[in-house]
Amino acid sequence: MHAPDDNKSPSITEEDDEDLFKFQPEETSSLISSLPPWSVLTVDDDRDFQRTTAFALDGIKIFNRPIELTQAFSMAEASTLLATQQRFGVVLLDVVMETDYAGLRLVKAIREVLGNAEIRIVLITGQPGMAPMRDVMSDYDINEYCTKSELTTSRLIAILTSELRTFDQLKTISTARRGLQLIVESSNRLLNKHDLTSYCDAALTEIALLLGLNPEGVICARADQIYQQPDDHKIIIVGAAGKLRNLIGKSIRELPDNKIVNGLLKAIHARNNIEQDQASILFFPKEMSGADFVIYLPTERTLLDTERQLLQVFASNISGGLHNVALFSRLDQLAYSDNLLRIPNKNALIRAIDRALLTEQRPRLLLLIVDLDDFARINHTFGLAYGDALLRQFSHRLCETLAAPTLVSRLGDDVFGILGSYEHVSASLVKSALDRPFEINGISHLMTACITSVYLDSVEGNARDAIRQGLLALKEAKRQGPGNSMVYDKNLENSAIKCFQILHDLQQALTDQQLFLAYQPKIDLSSGEIAGVEALIRWNKEGRAIPPSDFIPIAEASTLIHSIGIVVLTEVCKAIITLQQIGLTPPTFCINVSGKQFSDTALIPSILDILCKHNISPNHIELEVTETAMMESFDRVSMALREFRKTGGHVAIDDFGTGYSSLKYLNELPADTLKIDRSFVAQIESSHDHGSIASMVIKLARNLDMQVIAEGVENETQDRWLRDNHCDLGQGWLYGRPMTLDVLIDWLQERSLQTMQHSQS
Numbered sequence: 153m154h155a156p157d158d159n160k161s162p163s164i165t166e167e168d169d170e171d172l173f174k175f176q177p178e179e180t181s182s183l184i185s186s187l188p189p190w191s192v193l194t195v196d197d198d199r200d201f202q203r204t205t206a207f208a209l210d211g212i213k214i215f216n217r218p219i220e221l222t223q224a225f226s227m228a229e230a231s232t233l234l235a236t237q238q239r240f241g242v243v244l245l246d247v248v249m250e251t252d253y254a255g256l257r258l259v260k261a262i263r264e265v266l267g268n269a270e271i272r273i274v275l276i277t278g279q280p281g282m283a284p285m286r287d288v289m290s291d292y293d294i295n296e297y298c299t300k301s302e303l304t305t306s307r308l309i310a311i312l313t314s315e316l317r318t319f320d321q322l323k324t325i326s327t328a329r330r331g332l333q334l335i336v337e338s339s340n341r342l343l344n345k346h347d348l349t350s351y352c353d354a355a356l357t358e359i360a361l362l363l364g365l366n367p368e369g370v371i372c373a374r375a376d377q378i379y380q381q382p383d384d385h386k387i388i389i390v391g392a393a394g395k396l397r398n399l400i401g402k403s404i405r406e407l408p409d410n411k412i413v414n415g416l417l418k419a420i421h422a423r424n425n426i427e428q429d430q431a432s433i434l435f436f437p438k439e440m441s442g443a444d445f446v447i448y449l450p451t452e453r454t455l456l457d458t459e460r461q462l463l464q465v466f467a468s469n470i471s472g473g474l475h476n477v478a479l480f481s482r483l484d485q486l487a488y489s490d491n492l493l494r495i496p497n498k499n500a501l502i503r504a505i506d507r508a509l510l511t512e513q514r515p516r517l518l519l520l521i522v523d524l525d526d527f528a529r530i531n532h533t534f535g536l537a538y539g540d541a542l543l544r545q546f547s548h549r550l551c552e553t554l555a556a557p558t559l560v561s562r563l564g565d566d567v568f569g570i571l572g573s574y575e576h577v578s579a580s581l582v583k584s585a586l587d588r589p590f591e592i593n594g595i596s597h598l599m600t601a602c603i604t605s606v607y608l609d610s611v612e613g614n615a616r617d618a619i620r621q622g623l624l625a626l627k628e629a630k631r632q633g634p635g636n637s638m639v640y641d642k643n644l645e646n647s648a649i650k651c652f653q654i655l656h657d658l659q660q661a662l663t664d665q666q667l668f669l670a671y672q673p674k675i676d677l678s679s680g681e682i683a684g685v686e687a688l689i690r691w692n693k694e695g696r697a698i699p700p701s702d703f704i705p706i707a708e709a710s711t712l713i714h715s716i717g718i719v720v721l722t723e724v725c726k727a728i729i730t731l732q733q734i735g736l737t738p739p740t741f742c743i744n745v746s747g748k749q750f751s752d753t754a755l756i757p758s759i760l761d762i763l764c765k766h767n768i769s770p771n772h773i774e775l776e777v778t779e780t781a782m783m784e785s786f787d788r789v790s791m792a793l794r795e796f797r798k799t800g801g802h803v804a805i806d807d808f809g810t811g812y813s814s815l816k817y818l819n820e821l822p823a824d825t826l827k828i829d830r831s832f833v834a835q836i837e838s839s840h841d842h843g844s845i846a847s848m849v850i851k852l853a854r855n856l857d858m859q860v861i862a863e864g865v866e867n868e869t870q871d872r873w874l875r876d877n878h879c880d881l882g883q884g885w886l887y888g889r890p891m892t893l894d895v896l897i898d899w900l901q902e903r904s905l906q907t908m909q910h911s912q913s
Contacts, residue, residue, distance in 0.1 A: 272315035352391020368394035505615030521622035670890035725766035747781025770801035830864025
């Protein structure tokens with residue numbers, strides 16, 4: 153490359169910056185015309201075909217480069233050429249020469265013996281039956297295939313154009329890699345330099361050492377090409393050495409000498425190297441370096457011819473390195489930066505924690521996991537754009553509130569990870585970022601967040617273990633309510649392990665049909681007759697009873713609750729059929745339904761389908777749902793329960809009074825029965841309460857035209873109070889404990905016999 157005539161160079165101003173990287177046809181044409189010809193090898197013992205091919209390619213240019221054709225008339229001759237010359241880009245290869253498969257043997261030699269994966273191989277044969285195309289393309293690394301009969305001049309040129317383009321791309325990548333390898337081998341300064349700034353700094357230092365100069369200079373590029381910032385067209389300094397090092401990241405307009413600025417802009421405009429009296433300016437085009445780079449190197453003297461040659465050789469080597477680090481910088485940004493918030497992402501946090509765990513600062517470092525409360529509802533109500541704006545404001549506040557070098561990252565959705573020292577990071581500081589409302593599009597929101605802390609000194613493992621511990625604590629903090637803060641404790645880990653073990657065993661119990669039902673009767677308090685039974689799930693593991701309170705919440709947190717629901721309903725159907733077969737009238741069977749089960753929109757249809765398969769009427773079944781589950785998704789749950797009631801089924805609201813029912817929903821409850829929680833029944837005997845809440849629930853049920861049932865009745869005093877206060881039904885150990893189906897049958901038969909004897913007397 154040659155320096156342009158200064159007298160013909162245009163006047164360059166600051167306004168020209170954005171246009172300087174635009175395509176320059178004259179300069180690019182001269183660059184292309186200086187490239188060597190394409191080298192093509194034809195291997196065929198058919199001399200007529202060789203002459204025809206040479207004639208067809210005579211004077212042809214592909215991408216403005218002529219074709220240099222070399223001909224071989226045997227496999228042996230081609231092998232010698234390929235082994236001694238590495239210049240060929242495409243081989244046009246006949247299959248049949250010395251032997252029927254000489255061409256295919258040569259393909260194997262090129263790929264496996266010579267190890268040449270870049271050269272493009274086009275198989276051409278006049279006997280297509282000798283090498284079926286499908287087998288050839290699958291068994292050999294061949295890039296194109298055609299018969300001589302279809303190989304017109306236009307077809308030949310089209311094939312060469314495609315394959316030479318591919319070869320050039322592969323060669324460019326290979327050359328860049330070899331260049332980087334040469335740099336690594338020649339200097340430890342470029343060893344493992346994967347980020348752009350450190351690579352540029354080391355490259356400038358190495359150039360200075362090669363030429364016996366003081367390390368000085370800058371490397372520049374355009375921001376949008378390097379950092380993928382489409383709106384930023386400034387030419388910035390991406391690397392610097394010596395007294396200019398403090399300008400890294402700045403615009404070249406901040407360089408102290410206008411002569412340097414003008415020289416850099418001229419090189420960019422000319423897309424060429426420029427020699428000045430005491431400086432060299434090297435231009436690296438985007439096609440070779442991944443971005444248009446330009447290096448200003450003060451030489452303090454006129455370089456010797458040998459030094460210029462050395463500089464050109466070294467410049468061609470670092471071109472590949474610049475391409476790699478520019479690509480690595482972009483990949484690094486994609487891999488370690490959150491695209492929405494422009495802050496580090498989870499990968500960056502993992503990298504930072506892993507590095508911190510290996511340093512002496514580890515005992516002083518703290519990891520915070522922050523989860524904005526109720527963000528999903530806000531996102532759903534106001535839209536994704538509103539939610540994104542809120543996240544941007546919050547991340548900006550965090551970065552302002554927490555002093556450098558604290559790392560603020562986004563783990564996903566509305567969850568953030570923060571890593572810093574005790575002095576700079578705390579849950580209270582994060583909460584201070586939430587003290588004032590967020591103003592977005594005229595809408596004000598005061599947010600809270602759940603925050604958990606993990607001290608790195610207590611982490612056993614790597615970064616992923618630290619984050620997992622923080623998320624485990626976060627789950628517990630969120631369970632305790634909005635705005636809660638918690639420090640990770642190892643007991644949480646033990647609890648999680650226990651839960652995982654129960655979940656695993658429960659899955660096995662379902663597979664092995666270890667779950668069974670117990671039935672507890674409900675009594676009509678006015679008549680003493682049985683009014684129904686509640687089906688209760690039970691699990692005995694290796695002879696030990698597992699309390700439902702241990703495994704039902706775990707099942708609800710997974711998908712197993714749906715499987716348990718099917719087991720319960722199926723067993724109830726079998727129990728009803730058994731009672732009918734022995735001549736007993738089945739009572740209403742009450743089945744508990746988890747709020748999680750209502751997330752399945754096909755819940756009621758699937759229940760009705762099971763009942764239909766067993767020929768059971770829905771009026772034998774009562775679905776029992778807790779007040780809390782009802783109110784968490786009132787519209788969805790109430791719609792499902794109304795659908796079930798329309799078929800003749802019954803509905804009960806469990807634990808009434810322990811939740812947070814709004815008075816406006818009471819008249820809309822799709823239920824036949826309200827169930828007084830056992831805690832209120834237990835208060836009947838206390839001197840300070842005397843069952844005031846139970847009395848209120850009974851009166852409320854009367855006003856809503858519902859039955860009311862009291863659970864947990866254990867003694868005569870409670871029973872007497874409930875009868876006196878006109879409670880409809882009772883359930884508890886006083887009337888009957890949960891029992892297996894066989895015991896229930898005996899119990900029902902005995903009750904039936906007692907009733908018969910009483911009526912006869």
